[in-house]
Amino acid sequence: MRVRVELWPRGPYPDVAVLVDVLRASTSIGLLLARGAREVWVTGSLRAAREFPADLRLAEREGLPPEGFHHGTSPVELLRLPAAGLRVVYTSENLPRALDLTRGARAVFLAGLRNARAAAGAAARAARQEVAVVAVGHRGREALDDVLGAGFLAKKLLRSLPGAEPDDGARIAASLLRAFPDPQEALWQSASGRLLRSLGQAEDLAQASLIARDPAAPRLAGLERHRGRTLYRFVADEPD
């Protein structure tokens, strides 16, 4: 078994891919499913998200939900919302590009810090040859929060898969854990974290840095095309 980490998404992923977008898609979607949401559909298009049938529409631009959306995508806000049984549509700036690279993967999961344990377990159960842990990045660049999260995942996977060998990406990501013993410090320094702090959403960083809080590993369970845009469906992975 191989455990490799991509510090920037390239693909392809022939076996299992775990996408890490700590601030904030992996965190918020994991949290929604942990709180009982039936499914979360992910898209990069505000228009597709507006038109797609859903109980709860989430998007954020400059800290606010655009017209036609119920709420933003802050995990702090989502912790307060009723989610049980809902069909949610979630608009993400960075995640869709990485999702587009997962065609051909046998299984795809999302992981943040809050659901790292659940995601590592789900990925280890699903994998046959390799788990590719993918740091999603932020606005066309590598993201410190995502590479740190990928380091957590890689470390958990290497512990749970006997004989698994890390690649250089996994070594680099895991060494960030030594450089940042407090993960919240890495989130604080990251470009995503700076942006959220500038928007008055510093509390998101505290929520996103809680380790292994949420039991749900979001698992890709299908996709749909809507007016030329792809929407990806995530559900909570159920251990066999």
Place this chain on the structure above:
Amino acid sequence: MRVRVELWPRGPYPDVAVLVDVLRASTSIGLLLARGAREVWVTGSLRAAREFPADLRLAEREGLPPEGFHHGTSPVELLRLPAAGLRVVYTSENLPRALDLTRGARAVFLAGLRNARAAAGAAARAARQEVAVVAVGHRGREALDDVLGAGFLAKKLLRSLPGAEPDDGARIAASLLRAFPDPQEALWQSASGRLLRSLGQAEDLAQASLIARDPAAPRLAGLERHRGRTLYRFVADEPD
């Protein structure tokens, strides 16, 4: 001024790009120019390298020079060769892909650990808006030795350019310096280092990990097409 680090080459680079391939192209080419080579032409094609007019032809496959080449590309071997005044052609597996992404850059340098100080100085003098430090990678993956080298460069640049801001890539690369206080340990663990060790070339790692030994920053000074392949010409950068 911005200092950014790409952990994996993507481009474009509108201003200054510094390509880091510690094991071994940046190290060996810097060493050849420091020892007085007139110019070093870089290509990925054995055939183009064989046919291109040169005094010294360097390439390596599985630890040995292929037919038609004078020597391999080991810095240990190159330290022993006379290089002064020579026109050298150097075959590299990983560097050409990154070089192909530098079209449009105002200036391009190569940097390893041995010539990090010279390369950081040359890049700082040439830059107007940003220096992009690019970890070249190894066989389609991020490389631990190159990301560590990029961290060295970024740290030197951030010190010498007052007010320069690091991006997340620079923060990640620089944090490797804390995780690996002895750079040779990172080279030892890296996939490139493992490959060289398996070929009996462990001494290359010691030579490549010497900090700021060589005074020459290889600077891209032109290119030529030969039978559909590009050869890139490097010369020693001369401070104004």
